[in-house]
Amino acid sequence: MREGYAAVMPANAYNWVAVWRRNFLAWRKVALASVLGNLADPMTNLFGLGFGLGIIVGLIDGTSYIAFLAGGMVATSAMTAATFETMYAAFARMRAQRTWEAILCTQLTLGDIVLGELAWAATKAVLAGTAIAVVAATLGYAAWASILYSIPAIAITGFVFASLAMVVVSLAPSYDYFVFYQTLVVTPMVFLCGAVFPVSQMPSAFQRVAGLLPLAHSVDLIRPVMLGLPAGGIGLHIGALCMYAVLPFFLSIALFRRRLMR
Amino acid sequence: MSTVAIDLTCVRKSYGDKIVVNGLSFAVASGECFGLLGPNGAGKSTIARMVLGMVAPDTGKMTVLGEPVPARARLARARIGVVPQFDNLELEFTVRENLLVFGRYFNMSAREVEAVVPELLEFARLESKADARVAELSGGMKRRLTLARALINDPHLLVMDEPTTGLDPHARHLIWERLRLLLARGKTILLTTHFMEEAERLCDRLCVLEAGRKIAEGEPRALIDEQIGCQVIEIYGGNPHELSSLIRPYARHIEVSGETLFCYAPDPEQVLVQLRGRAGLRLLQRPANLEDVFLRLTGREMER
Numbered sequence: 022m023r024e025g026y027a028a029v030m031p032a033n034a035y036n037w038v039a040v041w042r043r044n045f046l047a048w049r050k051v052a053l054a055s056v057l058g059n060l061a062d063p064m065t066n067l068f069g070l071g072f073g074l075g076i077i078v079g080l081i082d083g084t085s086y087i088a089f090l091a092g093g094m095v096a097t098s099a100m101t102a103a104t105f106e107t108m109y110a111a112f113a114r115m116r117a118q119r120t121w122e123a124i125l126c127t128q129l130t131l132g133d134i135v136l137g138e139l140a141w142a143a144t145k146a147v148l149a150g151t152a153i154a155v156v157a158a159t160l161g162y163a164a165w166a167s168i169l170y171s172i173p174a175i176a177i178t179g180f181v182f183a184s185l186a187m188v189v190v191s192l193a194p195s196y197d198y199f200v201f202y203q204t205l206v207v208t209p210m211v212f213l214c215g216a217v218f219p220v221s222q223m224p225s226a227f228q229r230v231a232g233l234l235p236l237a238h239s240v241d242l243i244r245p246v247m248l249g250l251p252a253g254g255i256g257l258h259i260g261a262l263c264m265y266a267v268l269p270f271f272l273s274i275a276l277f278r279r280r281l282m283r
Numbered sequence: 284m285s286t287v288a289i290d291l292t293c294v295r296k297s298y299g300d301k302i303v304v305n306g307l308s309f310a311v312a313s314g315e316c317f318g319l320l321g322p323n324g325a326g327k328s329t330i331a332r333m334v335l336g337m338v339a340p341d342t343g344k345m346t347v348l349g350e351p352v353p354a355r356a357r358l359a360r361a362r363i364g365v366v367p368q369f370d371n372l373e374l375e376f377t378v379r380e381n382l383l384v385f386g387r388y389f390n391m392s393a394r395e396v397e398a399v400v401p402e403l404l405e406f407a408r409l410e411s412k413a414d415a416r417v418a419e420l421s422g423g424m425k426r427r428l429t430l431a432r433a434l435i436n437d438p439h440l441l442v443m444d445e446p447t448t449g450l451d452p453h454a455r456h457l458i459w460e461r462l463r464l465l466l467a468r469g470k471t472i473l474l475t476t477h478f479m480e481e482a483e484r485l486c487d488r489l490c491v492l493e494a495g496r497k498i499a500e501g502e503p504r505a506l507i508d509e510q511i512g513c514q515v516i517e518i519y520g521g522n523p524h525e526l527s528s529l530i531r532p533y534a535r536h537i538e539v540s541g542e543t544l545f546c547y548a549p550d551p552e553q554v555l556v557q558l559r560g561r562a563g564l565r566l567l568q569r570p571a572n573l574e575d576v577f578l579r580l581t582g583r584e585m586e587r
Contacts, residue, residue: 024354025339032357039387043373046384050375119371125337126365127388127436128357282337283298 040137146179
């Protein structure tokens with residue numbers, strides 16, 4: 022049995038690149054629509070909440086509300102981009118388009134495919150998150166250099182949420198089930214994890230829950246960088262995010278093996 | 284490389300209570316075309332997937348191109364080309380892009396792929412379609428592209444799951460011709476099919492399957508001679524039971540399947556004499572084929 026699982030793990034450190042490049046080629050053909058689609062939602066949130074609520078809220082921790090919100094929206098858009106790319110696009114490649122089936126006939130393994138898909142979803146998360154950061158910097162809510170520093174955090178956020186969504190994909194019988202993950206996990210996280218208001222506003226029990234959620238660690242990494250503030254507990258945040266990226270990755274491979282290779 | 288391309292020993296696979304592959308053993312020699320023949324649900328596709336390491340057997344031993352499968356199936360797959368039952372080409376990509384992307388899955392560089400693309404396009408007769416989107420191709424062209432794609436890594440072994448199902452006769456003959464060319468070049472082919480004609484035309488040897496069990500194995504001609512060994516008269520119309528008692532003395536064997544009566548007759552003339560003058564009968568005399576073998580062995584026709 023153990024031998025069976027070993028055979029489906031990533032075969033080496035570079036096989037996944039072929040899968041990433043396949044997705045990149047497909048994306049290039051529809052890039053403009055894809056980028057606009059990924060940007061519209063977080064932009065609406067940033068300006069709608071930022072300017073609208075910003076008037077009522079005033080300053081948070083000494084910065085304007087919209088500047089506070091910018092870091093949260095960068096993390097949120099990275100989360101959303103990676104989640105949706107994995108749930109809908111990767112699911113389609115696994116099922117309707119039979120792309121995975123074709124790849125499994127080559128010398129790539131299931132693990133290579135999953136890793137390539139995660140890397141691709143993380144790439145899209147970097148595009149989406151960085152675009153929001155660029156808008157924020159253009160409007161003067163963040164320093165330009167801070168974008169560069171926040172990219173690694175955005176990328177790991179993308180990996181985390183692609184990895185989590187991959188577990189959902191490996192279990193979901195059809196598209197209809199994704200809405201549960203979206204409404205019961207992803208959306209509540211936006212509000213629990215300090216993306217739109219400080220975690221300290223919540224009752225302490227909720228704060229403890231937030232401390233366990235991956236988006237909170239992303240926000241705590243990205244926001245201070247964008248605001249030019251000192252960040253605390255970087256090691257803890259990175260460690261937690263790595264766990265959230267790696268464990269679901271292996272879990273999803275094991276689940277896909279049961280699903281696709283029986 | 285060893286001269287045995289595929290070796291299965293006592294392979295068994297079941298899903299719940301349903302036994303899909305039941306103690307199957309066979310060996311495919313390098314350079315031969317080996318057919319897995321049987322009706323839908325006989326376990327052909329499961330066996331093809333097992334050979335590729337995509338399905339692990341419950342018990343039994345498998346070796347493919349010298350590698351134990353499924354444990355080291357990846358290394359075997361590096362030297363295998365696969366034509367799946369259902370096309371899984373990239374519809375939004377061009378023909379050339381499909382080959383490029385697939386070549387990368389075998390760690391081929393763009394230059395290496397470019398070097399073999401013209402030859403593959405010529406082989407698939409798709410030279411004029413290199414930059415056409417796959418979605419615009421006909422069913423036969425897609426099938427030929429799938430075949431070309433399967434050759435991108437210059438495989439020793441081709442695994443083909445129902446390669447011509449759903450094609451019109453013209454497209455099917457073109458594929459058969461291409462496959463014979465590959466055999467002439469020394470490739471080994473494992474072919475699953477429920478087309479008797481396909482199996483007869485292409486396969487050096489074949490294994491007839493029913494419900495996951497091997498019911499016969501051998502060269503197509505030898506199987507036909509051994510199991511039937513005479514002419515066949517198909518009789519349509521009339522009451523099969525009445526007719527069968529009439530001609531039984533002159534027949535080696537009689538099968539009734541649906542409305543058709545199959546009469547295996549060493550001396551067909553004598554049977555025809557008996558039936559002469561009967562109204563409403565349609566008769567067809569022909570040499571025996573694998574369809575008859577299957578009917579003989581299982582007592583029923585292949586489902587189409």
